[in-house]
Amino acid sequence: MTSIPTRVAIVTGASKGIGAAISQRLARDGMAVVVNYSRSRSEAEAVVSAIEAGGGKAIAVQANIADPAGIAMLFDAGEQAFGGVDILVNNAGIMKLSPVAETDDASFDHQVATNLGGVFRGMREGARRLRDGGRIISFSSSVVGLYQPGYGVYAATKAAVEAMTHILAKELGARRITVNAVAPGPVETALFTDGKSAAQIEAIGKMIPLGRLGQSDDIAGVVSFLAGPDSFWVNGQIIRANGGVI
Numbered sequence: 001m002t003s004i005p006t007r008v009a010i011v012t013g014a015s016k017g018i019g020a021a022i023s024q025r026l027a028r029d030g031m032a033v034v035v036n037y038s039r040s041r042s043e044a045e046a047v048v049s050a051i052e053a054g055g056g057k058a059i060a061v062q063a064n065i066a067d068p069a070g071i072a073m074l075f076d077a078g079e080q081a082f083g084g085v086d087i088l089v090n091n092a093g094i095m096k097l098s099p100v101a102e103t104d105d106a107s108f109d110h111q112v113a114t115n116l117g118g119v120f121r122g123m124r125e126g127a128r129r130l131r132d133g134g135r136i137i138s139f140s141s142s143v144v145g146l147y148q149p150g151y152g153v154y155a156a157t158k159a160a161v162e163a164m165t166h167i168l169a170k171e172l173g174a175r176r177i178t179v180n181a182v183a184p185g186p187v188e189t190a191l192f193t194d195g196k197s198a199a200q201i202e203a204i205g206k207m208i209p210l211g212r213l214g215q216s217d218d219i220a221g222v223v224s225f226l227a228g229p230d231s232f233w234v235n236g237q238i239i240r241a242n243g244g245v246i
């Protein structure tokens with residue numbers, strides 16, 4: 001009997017929030033996972049421990065994806081620990097809200113370097129190093145379609161991710177690598193709740209037709225589908241996972 005090789009996934013920004021949930025879900029799906037973090041080492045190690053406690057395989061790897069060398073380090077680690085990489089989840093991202101007139105260069109540069117630069121280098125490294133039949137899943141946001149005041153730079157970085165997703169899907173099709181993005185609506189993580197009052201958070205939850213805020217596991221389920229065999233014919237798409245709010 002021939003054994004099916006374990007699929008290997010890199011999840012960027014996996015120490016908390018949506019990335020932590022994705023790592024645990026992909027491990028439950030049978031994948032070995034590179035759990036990336038930039039600052040939150042103990043949280044990333046806790047994600048690895050939870051995966052191992054469930055019988056899965058994972059390693060925590062520090063890398064700043066805004067740093068040009070960061071993504072390559074993650075591929076190096078995945079290849080050394082598990083023999084190759086099949087799935088890249090470009091999840092890490094930051095959000096700094098301010099009207100365009102009040103946005104300073106440091107905020108612009110940080111968001112562009114992380115949300116766009118990190119995803120660009122992830123896509124480039126993935127195009128070069130993922131095994132044939134692999135998957136690239138990146139993160140946009142449903143705010144791309146809302147044009148809300150204060151979201152100018154953040155939404156622009158995510159719109160750029162969507163454009164690159166459509167184009168890279170056409171470039172990698174011949175190698176059976178699919179390229180898609182998930183665009184969540186509000187998900188109850190630090191990125192969403194920081195800086196908002198309890199009343200604001202509750203009001204946003206009530207705006208969602210399904211009656212509550214999104215949870216990280218709601219998004220991890222969508223990534224599991226895109227990373228798995230049943231999604232092969234889904235390519236170059238943006239999945240708006242937002243409870244129907246937009």
Ligand SMILES: NC(=O)c1ccc[n+]([C@@H]2O[C@H](COP(=O)([O-])OP(=O)(O)OC[C@H]3O[C@@H](n4cnc5c(N)ncnc54)[C@H](OP(=O)(O)O)[C@@H]3O)[C@@H](O)[C@H]2O)c1
Nearest residue numbers: 013015016017018038039040065093141186187189191192
């Ligand atoms: N939550 C929402 O409502 C929502 C909605 C739409 C889209 N999204 C998108 O979903 C993704 C995940 O968001 P989240 O809500 O889970 O955010 P979160 O709870 O703030 O977690 C962000 C994660 O990214 C990591 N990270 C940040 N900068 C990094 C860098 N330079 N290099 C490596 N890792 C880095 C953080 O790790 P460290 O702590 O170790 O730095 C953390 O693990 C983001 O792309 C976000 O834009 C979120």
